[in-house]
Amino acid sequence: MRLATWNVNSVRARVDRIVEFAVRESVDVLAMQEIKCTVAQFPFDAFAEAGYHVEAHGFSQWNGVAIASREPLTEVETSFPGMPGFANNVSGPDSPLEARALGATVGGVRVWSLYVPNGRALGDPHYFYKLDWLGALEQHVRQTLTETPDQALALVGDFNIAPTNADNGDPAVVEGFATHVSAPEREAYAALEAAGLSDVVRPLVPTGYTYWDYKRLRFPKNEGMRIDFILGSHSFADAVTGAAIHRNERKGEAPSDHVPVVVDLDLTGPDDDDRPMIF
DNA sequence: ATGACTAAGCCACTTAGA
Numbered sequence: 137m138r139l140a141t142w143n144v145n146s147v148r149a150r151v152d153r154i155v156e157f158a159v160r161e162s163v164d165v166l167a168m169q170e171i172k173c174t175v176a177q178f179p180f181d182a183f184a185e186a187g188y189h190v191e192a193h194g195f196s197q198w199n200g201v202a203i204a205s206r207e208p209l210t211e212v213e214t215s216f217p218g219m220p221g222f223a224n225n226v227s228g229p230d231s232p233l234e235a236r237a238l239g240a241t242v243g244g245v246r247v248w249s250l251y252v253p254n255g256r257a258l259g260d261p262h263y264f265y266k267l268d269w270l271g272a273l274e275q276h277v278r279q280t281l282t283e284t285p286d287q288a289l290a291l292v293g294d295f296n297i298a299p300t301n302a303d304n305g306d307p308a309v310v311e312g313f314a315t316h317v318s319a320p321e322r323e324a325y326a327a328l329e330a331a332g333l334s335d336v337v338r339p340l341v342p343t344g345y346t347y348w349d350y351k352r353l354r355f356p357k358n359e360g361m362r363i364d365f366i367l368g369s370h371s372f373a374d375a376v377t378g379a380a381i382h383r384n385e386r387k388g389e390a391p392s393d394h395v396p397v398v399v400d401l402d403l404t405g406p407d408d409d410d411r412p413m414i415f
Numbered sequence: 416a417t418g419a420c421t422a423a424g425c426c427a428c429t430t431a432g433a
Contacts, residue, residue: 145432146422170432172422197423198431254433296433308417309433316433349433350420361433393421393432 137243137401139165141292141366142385143251143347143394146172147202150390151179155186157385157396164206165242166396167249169294171200178202193238201238201249201293209240216248217279218272220265227265236269243403245372246280250293255315263315266296270324274331281332281369288403289369291333294347294394296363297321299335303362305345306354316363333367336399340379347394348386355386364397375401 140163144154147168158166171178171194178192183204193214194200203209216239221231236251250273253266273291280289298304298316311317329335345360354360368376378400385395 149422254431256431256433306433314433347433352419354420363433390421 137164137245137403138162138398139167139245139247139290139292139366139401140396140398141167141169141249141294141364142396143169143294143364143392145170145392145394147200148173148177148179150392151182153385153388153390155182155188157382158188158204159186161382161396161398163396163398165245165247166204167238167247167292168202168204169200169249169251171202172197173200191238191240194235196235199235199251201235201251203238203240203242203247203249205240205242207242209242211239211241211246213237213239216273216276218275220268220272222253222262222265225261227261227268245288245290245401245403248289248291248293250291250295252294252296254296255321258313258315258318266315267320267324270321270328274324274327277328277331277333285332285369286371287369288371288375289333290372291328291367292365292397294364295325297325298361298363299325302343303345305359306349306361307359308349308352309361316361328367332369334370334373335365336368336373336376337366337379337381337397340376341381344381344383346381346397350393364394366397366399372401375403377402 188204192202346364348355348360
């Protein structure tokens with residue numbers, strides 16, 4: 137199975153480009169973030185013509201997540217337990233939920249397409265919302281992997297955190313003055329790893345950014361950030377056979393500011409033929 | 416000068432992204 141995640145920054149503005157990529161790269165499951173439309177506005181037909189089922193979740197022009205898959209998606213959820221909402225600068229369990237999470241099962245893998253809140257600025261209500269949101273996500277991962285430790289679980293998407301200084305090449309994003317690189321955000325990311333997940337791309341693709349700001353020639357100067365990740369439980373990580381960051385998707389006509397991140401999985405499990413026969 | 420991209424909607428300005 138080939139699984140990809142991509143913050144597409146409006147699915148309607150570049151649907152042809154997205155579907156062409158999925159077909160060209162033989163992507164089986166494509167998790168998307170920032171679809172920037174309602175479910176009613178989603179261009180399902182273009183995906184269906186290319187052989188993809190789609191589950192989409194979006195309320196408005198803001199946020200929105202989706203998963204396209206060649207095989208049908210089951211057990212679809214539009215939030216994880218405890219996920220806080222946000223409206224009118226108030227976050228918490230009583231605020232309306234935003235369209236930032238979509239969970240579905242395919243090929244035995246539980247996939248979450250996630251668009252972690254941006255945070256806007258250090259100290260902004262949205263920043264505390266981001267930290268609360270990540271804390272609830274960690275709790276969900278912890279609970280899932282306590283109940284079913286061998287579940288192939290993947291959290292994929294735009295985490296809006298550069299976990300190390302090497303993941304930030306944008307000179308405007310300065311530690312101590314900007315979101316994405318603050319200690320609490322990095323601690324929230326580390327807590328996901330402590331809960332039993334690992335970045336399955338980094339061992340195979342140690343360097344490279346996944347996002348470049350549209351402004352100030354960030355892409356030609358390669359002043360980007362690595363903020364889009366595929367985090368997997370041990371069963372998922374053990375099945376990974378390859379990974380890629382498709383930097384070329386930042387080029388050309390009307391690109392997203394993010395590029396796709398892809399992993400290949402061998403989910404057939406241990407080969408019985410390799411084991412000694414015991415009578 | 417801290418600005419100068421992009422997308423969507425109450426569409427010619429505002430909000431949001433990061």
